[in-house]
Amino acid sequence: MDTVFRDVRLVDGGGGPSFRADVGVDGGRIAVIVREGTGSRPTGRRTVDAHGLALSPGFVDMHAHSDLALLRDPGHEAKVAQGVTLEVLGQDGLSYAPVDDRTLAGVRAQITGWNGDGRDVDFTWRTTGEYLDRLDHGFGGEGIAVDAAYLVPHGTVRMLAVGWENRSATDAELGRMRRLVAEGLEQGAVGLSAGLTYPPGMYADDAELTELCRVVARYGGYFCPHHRSYGAHALRAYAEMIEVARDAGCALHLAHTVLNFAGNEGRAPELLRLLDAARAEGVDLTLDSYPYTPGCTxxxxxxxxxxxxxxxxxxxxxxxxxxxxxxxxxxxxxxxxxxxxxxxxxxxxxxxxxxxxxxxxxxxxxxxxxxxxxxxxxxxxxxxxxxxxxxxxxxxxxxHVGHEENVRAIMRHPAHTGGSDGILHGAKPHPRAYGTFPHYLGRYVRELGILSLEQCVAHLTSRPAARLGLSDRGLVRVGRRADLVLFDPETVAAGATFEDPRRLPTGIPYVLIAGRFVMEDGRRTDVLAGRAVRRAPAP
Structure with a gap:
């Protein structure tokens, strides 16, 4: 046995009651779980006294903007120190694959505010598969800080096939977009994102989105839209995305699910009724949110x-x-x-x-x-x-346009997962980039009691793993990957604030990816255990 964690409070990701246990890890997988008082205690080459700590699956950031950060910063403490072991990239319809030279230049210019201009990154890839390969090789062939999955970005695909024109795609252009999306999914992407308040994706009509979502459905992926309004027409925009997914027969994951701006105060129950009705009618629907009221763009x-x-x-x-x-x-x-x-x-x-x-x-x-x-x-x-x-x-x-009552109501929903929407670039970034996951645990679990610890961990682990189709992650079970977080439920907190947005969290001493310590005694190790996570296409 490589490592044994003694006397943990095991919060296994399933949402059920936590319990005291010893947990053993061997060969990158969970080898044994012994409940307190039920058998002989396991031994290993290393034993960690984890009394007072909770052990859970690694956290999954369902909405990340680390597309270049993972290639420029081997430490990536912004996420590793939060207990994040997997990020989903390619969000909001704009990222760096698939591209040609012209499209890459346009994307780099458009989302400089998200990721910098990329002059410090060697853009050796053009296809989705080549980008995933680049993540695998990371730094000197050793990989990257955390695991990463990728969504084919609709706006980038449209830029490649149609350009920046505000019009419907021709049949030939739509056919090219379908092929580009299919190729990305065949090469390992987990779905399709859209940014429908960002050009050029915002120029697409619902017919275009539906056709592309039909391709996604054939490969068993999901559609993740940043839809057309989070303000004056927010409920109508949510309903529009539900109709697109229903018509296409495609799984739907709603990005950064919020109701912001004046006029949406206290309207989360209306939104949740809309989502519940769609789920009752058979729409495969999940969502993510971050635990803050301001947005960032x-x-x-x-x-x-x-x-x-x-x-x-x-x-x-x-x-x-x-x-x-x-x-x-x-x-x-x-x-x-x-x-x-x-x-x-x-x-x-x-x-x-x-x-x-x-x-x-x-x-x-x-x-x-x-x-x-x-x-x-x-x-x-x-x-x-x-x-x-x-x-x-x-x-x-x-x-600064959000409403706290909406944030709290949305995070309680049974289809909810956590997504930081963290933009790491800039002199004063949103603290969600450095604090989303400990903020859930410290503020909304311990201080406010909005969720129980067990519920919250399920939102951050098993639910996103299920959406991503990852059967070996998201739960602490014998045989599963040892992507693990050990944290102190009494002290865990986001260090990041709006005044000091890059301060690291407290109360998370250990993080493991595939059984390897990437955080140890509260410090980042030099281990690069992250790789690209590819979804096998449906037959």
């Missing part, structure tokens, strides 16, 4: 969709033209742009979290657009416009 994404046709250079050209900029301002501040979820923007709620280049755009991070404008003696739109142009659309922002 790029500043440019708030602009009306018509501004993005033609790509980032076209957006900058429109911002430079005074007459066009006045039209953009009207849509943002008066009409309510579709990029701002159908509501007029509240510049006091838009806080700059990072810029692509602080030399070009200094002094913005950590300040609201309204506050910066007051200091400069100008209108907020003038500040936002200048920042977009100086930073060449690379600015990320926090949106």
């Amino acid at each position: 790029t500043l440019v994404s708030l602009l009306p969709s018509w501004t993005a046709e033609g790509g980032p250079d076209a957006v900058l050209a429109r911002l430079c033209d005074d007459a066009t900029a006045a039209r953009i301002r009207h849509d943002l501040e008066v009409a309510g742009s579709d990029g701002c979820h159908g509501l007029p923007v509240d510049w006091a709620a838009v806080e700059v979290s990072g810029v692509a280049d602080a030399r070009r755009a200094p002094g913005y991070a950590g300040r609201t657009i309204a506050g910066l404008a007051r200091e400069r003696g100008e209108e907020p739109w003038a500040t936002a416009r200048r920042l977009l142009m100086e930073d060449r659309l690379g600015t990320t922002v926090l949106l």
